Amino acid sequence: MNWQISKIEVSSFKAFKQVLLDLHNSSLLTLDGPNGFGKTSIFDAIELLLTGQIKRIGNLFSKVMTKNKKNYEDNLFWNTRSGKKDLMIKIEFFNKERRFTLARYASSQTLTEKALNRADSFSQFSLYELPDFSSTDFSPENLRGNEYIEELFGENFRENFCFLNYLEQGQNQLLLTRVDDRKDALGNLFNITDIAKEIDNCKAVERSLNRFTKDDTRRSQENELLAECESLRAMAQADLGSVEYKKLSTVDQQPGWDKENLFPTYSTEIFDLYRESTRKLQELLPLKDAVRIRYQNEGIETYIQQNLASLRSLAQFGSDTKKLSTLDNTKKELSQLTNAKAILQRGSTVITLAEAQALSGWEAERLKWFGELISARNDLQQRNQANASVAAELARLKAKLLEEHGKLHPNDSTCPLCGADWKLHQAMLDAVEDRSQKIANTLSADGKVLVDVTTRMNNELAPIAAHVQSLETTLSSGYNEALHLALESEKVRLDSISQLAEQLEANVTTINYQYSANAEIIEARLRELIALIRAKKTVETEVLPDDWKQIVDSAFKVIEDFYIIEQEDLTDKILYITIKANEARNNKLQKSLESLHKIQRENDAAKRASENVKKLRDTLENVERTYADHTISEIELIFHIYSGRLIQNYQRGLGLFIESGDGKQLRFLTAEKSEHDAILSMSSGQVSALSLAFFLSLNKVYARVPIILIDDPSQSLDEVNVASLTDLLRCELKHRQLIVSSHEEDISSYMRYRFTKAGLRTRSLNMQRLHGARKGDISTDT
Structure with a gap:
């Protein structure tokens, strides 16, 4: 995959209306000129084309801008100084065998959509593969997905681009992250991403299993089942024999204790309720005579209350009740x-x-x-x-x-x-x-x-x-008009009054008085009639329970049904209830044991699964550490050499070391082996040199595409560091294509001079003068 860049064309992007850069197969291309004339924009264009984003701007946007704002009036990347034209970035790649051209394209119509104008949104920049560099055929047939980049340049190329191929201006952001986050950031580079995902999956499964076994609801259910099983075992009885079912109640709505299927599921409360109901009925049986007397006496009172109006009329009319005709x-x-x-x-x-x-x-x-x-x-x-x-x-x-x-x-x-x-x-x-x-x-x-x-x-x-x-x-x-009118007013009830009179004359007393309209006389007669009726009551000699009537009425439709019940019937009924309760209790115990065993089996299985997952996670973590350590060891020597060459005057020793600790860190150490990261004791220039050394070490060992992009390394390096960097690049990385920017003309010239002396072809593009040109490039070839 020895791809290199041949040509770059940028239109309506950032600082450029339209610009064409021809590298002429140079090993070193320097972008010269003062700050502000588009050197970094060239690197942004290359990064956008190859990765589908500009990572630096995306990170800045998340730190600077508000999250809630969705729509923006302008697009940060669109140059509209020459009109609202389509945005286009084209790069031609070549190797010994072939050439191809990739392009990122966004139409002017797309760039005016406010929802796509967020600076961290790059979806509007579509990837195309063009037939040749001069083509502008952005048709659907030439459209490609971002995964096409991986096919051309290798797996994880886009994720590793900023670690292996492009060093931003200033210093590598990786160095400014925490020591325990550096290794995760290089996960794709170390090819441990899949392992890390599996480790995370294992952790998620472990957490899920732990939540499952420690779930409060399950624990509460298990404890309840344990207590229930103990209670049911304590109540369990030996074989009680058998009793044939016999229906005792006669009410339409059969009471629960008299049903054949007493316990669909066992319940102590229901069992106690059934026993209490039958106990009360059993205690009432010896008091049948008292019940009969009480029932008759209450029947007399009921008779009086039901016929009170007729009794009052009878007290008024007396023997004249039948004289209406x-x-x-x-x-x-x-x-x-x-x-x-x-x-x-x-x-x-x-x-x-x-x-x-x-x-x-x-x-x-x-x-x-x-x-x-x-x-x-x-x-x-x-x-x-x-x-x-x-x-x-x-x-x-x-x-x-x-x-x-x-x-x-x-x-x-x-x-x-x-x-x-x-x-x-x-x-x-x-x-x-x-x-x-x-x-x-x-x-x-x-x-x-x-x-x-x-x-x-x-x-x-x-x-x-x-x-x-x-x-x-x-x-x-012989005619009584008042009597006649009174009888006519009670004409509807006269038959019932006459029947009442006949009943009283047959069982209570003779009605021998005549009609009276005097209220006092009527009330006196009524009291006498009621007293005579109540005199028919039988004296009660036994005390009945307060709820005797409710006990009888809940089971029997008529009182006579109660009288025919025998003590033996209730004894058998109580035994039948006990037998059925014991059967239901045993069934419930069996079901409770099954539910308890199921929970316990699930808990045991979850614990075993959690242990197995933990073993798998430990194995994966060991593999990850081993592989990471092996990977780091591959660059450790090169990094030590490169850092020693770039940081030549360092009081703590020549060259730095890399330590992975327990496999979870990536720390830079000096020869003194301090527990602190070496960056903490370095100046900004030394940190920049360290950044370059680490970046070039990674590129040397892992880069599959021989392209190195460095944005203005001289801003934070002194002359000694620049000379060391130049020698390192022309000697150790001479098979790479280098694109370096610099705002200092003498440093740019020095680097080209050293490369030329090594027999490498160089090219210089002055961005300030190039900015003034309509199309083409202003360059110096050596």
């Missing part, structure tokens, strides 16, 4: 008599045949005859009314005629009605008056007949009226 009939008859009296009071002049028929006490012939009288009366009344009308009208007409005739013929003796001449006017008037009187007498004869008819009708109605009055008097004397 009689009173209804009497009320109906009185209403009929009242209607008859109203008809009779209307008189014979207006009574109708229908009304007469409604009256009671008629004989058939008499009623028929009375009907004929009503018909005759009606005819006479009609004629009498007509005659009276005619007579009145004739009288009016007569008077009117005579009045008008008198006005016309005051003294005329001729009759205006018939024309007869009465000689005298007065004689004519007297004749008219006489004739009028005769007509009136003729008309009033019908009225006399009508009076006779109504008189006979009145005579016929008189005995009927006397009978109605007598009957009304008789009925009214």
Whole structure:
């Protein structure tokens, strides 16, 4: 993999609008010129192309800028002084066999995206392999992934680039890390990364196994199972025989103690509850007679409470409870008599045949005859009314005629009605008056007949009226309106009240009092009735438990079911519960033991696995230390020589040593073997020389690509160190391609001179003058 750089072209990147660097197969390329003209930018461009990032800027960004800000208006790497053009970095590599060109490219459109403008974001710079150096074909066919770099330059090239191929300006950052972090930083270089990952995996597995075995929940569960097993063993009983299941309860919702499957899973609390329930029932059995008496007595109290309203009504009505029908009939008859009296009071002049028929006490012939009288009366009344009308009208007409005739013929003796001449006017008037009187007498004869008819009708109605009055008097004397109204208000409940009265008369007392509306009397009667009912209670001679009723009701639907239970039944039931509890206890003990053994087996397996993982981790750590020690030993001698040549005037001895301690450190020591790192006693120039020595030692031993990039080593080295460095490079690393920057022209010239004397080709590029050129390079070849 002896790849070297042939050409570099940079466009719109950092300090450069566009620049082309042609190395002309030089062994040494010096980038000259004052600070600020792009020497470091060239190194940044090479690093970005080969690694996909600029590590120095990424580290600075994390230290300087805030973490939360995501979007930035400008892109730090984009040079827009000549317009917003695409950013491009191209490098042509060559060896004896072939040439190829790699490029990093970012379009102007991509570079304007604010989300991609963070200085630690490099994803917009895509890698391409171009057909030739002059090509700008950034098509998808030429697109490559970062892993393509590894294929070309070897495994871990990108991770090791800053350790093996590029030394930043100033000093190697690796030296400024802690001694126990240096080896980890060089993990890829030592090829111990995979081992380190496996060690970390082992540690993670160990932690996981330790958490598993020390988990509080598991420990608590294990302790609970241990205690439970001990408790169950202590309660375990020998074979108790067998008892056939018999259902004792009769309630719809069967109590737990009477079920066939008592213990789906054993529970001491449930077992104690079942035993307590059956014990109470067993203690209650000898008190059956007392229960029967108490149940009957409570039944009497319940009877009183349930029928209290009916008892109050019975106390009010007494023996009159069943009189509603009689009173209804009497009320109906009185209403009929009242209607008859109203008809009779209307008189014979207006009574109708229908009304007469409604009256009671008629004989058939008499009623028929009375009907004929009503018909005759009606005819006479009609004629009498007509005659009276005619007579009145004739009288009016007569008077009117005579009045008008008198006005016309005051003294005329001729009759205006018939024309007869009465000689005298007065004689004519007297004749008219006489004739009028005769007509009136003729008309009033019908009225006399009508009076006779109504008189006979009145005579016929008189005995009927006397009978109605007598009957009304008789009925009214036996009718109690207040009782009737009270019974009607309780009509819905009268049947139940009557049944209650019958029950009391059959079993308690005779109801021999009548209705009363007096509240005091009613209350006194009610108290007497209640006292008589309570007198039916039986005296209790035995004391029952307070919860006797709850005990009975929880198991039996009716009290009679309790009476038929025998002591033997409960004895067998208690034994059945004990047997089933023992079986469930043994089953639970078995399951608890299985769960306990499972936890213990898991703990033992986890401990054994943890021990095996620890052995594996110890083995891997030993391998890592051995390999790291071997790797360090490969560079230790070279580093000692290089450091001695670069740090020539060091009061603690010539040359430094590397110590790995227990394989976990990387420490630089002087000949005095101090426990402190040598860097602590060095000046900045000496630290820079140490950095160069370590960097060149690593490159000498491990670098697969013969390229060395050193950014301005002369800034912190004196002339002696620079001379030593130049001799070291041209002698020990003459097969490498060196790209070195310097802001001092005499040092750059000196280095090229020494390389030229060694027969190596050199080239110088002045960055200040190159910056002013449009395209191409201003150089000096030797």
